[in-house]
Amino acid sequence: MSLFKKKSSYSYYGGYNSGRGKLRKDRVIVAAIAGVILITAILVVINLTRIKLMFKGYSYGEASEILTLTKEQEKEILSFDKMDHISEWIKESNNVSYYYNYERYLEYKPKMEYADVVIYIDDVFSNKVPKLTSLGYSDDVIWQLLKKASTDDLQYLIDKNFNANTIEDYRKVSGYKIQNTEKYIEAYKEHNDYNYAVNIVNYPFIISTNEVDTEYLIKDPENILALVKKGFFLPNDYEPSDLTTPNVPISPECEDSQVRKDASDALEELVAAAKKENYFLVLNSAYRSYDRQVAVYQEFENKYGGLYAAEYVATPGASEHQTGLGIDLTSQSVLDGTKLVFGDTEEYKWVLKNAHKYGFIVRFDTETADITGIAHEPWHLRYVGKEVAKEIYDNNWTLEEYCLYKSVLPKLSEK
Numbered sequence: 001m002s003l004f005k006k007k008s009s010y011s012y013y014g015g016y017n018s019g020r021g022k023l024r025k026d027r028v029i030v031a032a033i034a035g036v037i038l039i040t041a042i043l044v045v046i047n048l049t050r051i052k053l054m055f056k057g058y059s060y061g062e063a064s065e066i067l068t069l070t071k072e073q074e075k076e077i078l079s080f081d082k083m084d085h086i087s088e089w090i091k092e093s094n095n096v097s098y099y100y101n102y103e104r105y106l107e108y109k110p111k112m113e114y115a116d117v118v119i120y121i122d123d124v125f126s127n128k129v130p131k132l133t134s135l136g137y138s139d140d141v142i143w144q145l146l147k148k149a150s151t152d153d154l155q156y157l158i159d160k161n162f163n164a165n166t167i168e169d170y171r172k173v174s175g176y177k178i179q180n181t182e183k184y185i186e187a188y189k190e191h192n193d194y195n196y197a198v199n200i201v202n203y204p205f206i207i208s209t210n211e212v213d214t215e216y217l218i219k220d221p222e223n224i225l226a227l228v229k230k231g232f233f234l235p236n237d238y239e240p241s242d243l244t245t246p247n248v249p250i251s252p253e254c255e256d257s258q259v260r261k262d263a264s265d266a267l268e269e270l271v272a273a274a275k276k277e278n279y280f281l282v283l284n285s286a287y288r289s290y291d292r293q294v295a296v297y298q299e300f301e302n303k304y305g306g307l308y309a310a311e312y313v314a315t316p317g318a319s320e321h322q323t324g325l326g327i328d329l330t331s332q333s334v335l336d337g338t339k340l341v342f343g344d345t346e347e348y349k350w351v352l353k354n355a356h357k358y359g360f361i362v363r364f365d366t367e368t369a370d371i372t373g374i375a376h377e378p379w380h381l382r383y384v385g386k387e388v389a390k391e392i393y394d395n396n397w398t399l400e401e402y403c404l405y406k407s408v409l410p411k412l413s414e415k
């Protein structure tokens with residue numbers, strides 16, 4: 001009744017009448033919204049960790065797994081970036097503080113079993129890292145070492161008491177092996193160069209007086225600087241893809257006149273430049289296939305015996321002629337018979353002084369036979385490009401020394 005009364009008392013303001021009913025409805029809605037907000041807030045508080053985890057990128061399922069851990073562990077996981085393999089780490093290990101290390105290590109070794117990652121990282125970070133840190137290794141350096149290091153490698157550094165500074169310059173040389181560090185230090189004393197020290201220890205036979213202990217296969221034979229010699233072998237079936245016959249005088253005895261395109265252009269320049277000064281160079285031999293090298297070797301062996309063949313003919317697979325970058329020169333005077341051998345000609349003297357300007361080096365000299373393993377071959381040139389040829393010439397190096405000092409080695413796999 002009172003409602004009617006009120007209604008009638010405000011009859012002049014019909015609009016208010018209906019407004020009052022709306023006000024009540026509004027209150028109900030506000031109350032409802034407040035209720036929903038309150039309930040949501042309660043749910044958020046209860047599920048805050050889950051929500052934070054899901055914001056980090058974890059799925060509902062992963063968040064559920066994380067929520068089975070202790071509050072402390074949840075907090076720790078939240079302090080890391082999102083880990084793609086969180087479920088595996090929860091399964092494999094209770095050591096939550098290492099989870100992020102597992103994840104990081106797995107990036108280096110994507111094929112490693114999760115359990116093995118856990119065993120390795122647990123050992124490294126519990127037993128090795130604290131000692132390495134005290135030897136001055138930063139986190140950054142430790143992780144760089146871990147890319148390749150075994151636990152034995154790390155133990156070696158600890159046992160030998162090698163601090164971070166001691167290994168720093170060797171470590172930067174490609175091919176650095178931790179357990180060779182002592183030998184590198186010895187080699188450095190002799191050669192005073194970090195590249196040289198690391199490379200000569202890793203591949204002693206680069207200097208030919210040292211025995212070939214391991215044989216390697218060159219995986220990038222097209223590499224114009226590939227050092228090819230006993231120990232560093234070309235694949236048997238390797239044939240350069242850009243062989244071409246240079247437009248230069250070719251000896252009638254020459255059975256193989258093709259060289260790689262860059263070497264061909266350079267040889268044309270070289271021969272033309274010599275001719276301008278009245279020196280007459282003739283191409284005597286160029287690309288030789290593996291099979292052809294086998295035949296040449298056998299021919300020398302039959303004619304002159306094994307020792308002679310070993311000294312003067314490269315082992316098949318270890319000949320620069322197979323690269324398409326090695327050539328043998330002769331001169332018109334030798335072909336005419338006015339000179340007996342190329343090494344006695346004026347042309348040879350000119351080549352010694354000028355070949356580098358065109359990208360060639362005289363590969364085998366009398367004084368360097370100990371390094372190259374090949375007796376004096378004044379006629380044999382190797383194309384390496386102008387820049388490198390100049391550097392080798394200016395330093396009076398062999399290709400071996402260039403490779404050692406500049407740490408330029410082909411890509412290799414053990415044969």
Ligand code: ZN
Nearest residue numbers: 326327328380
């Ligand atoms: Zn040759």
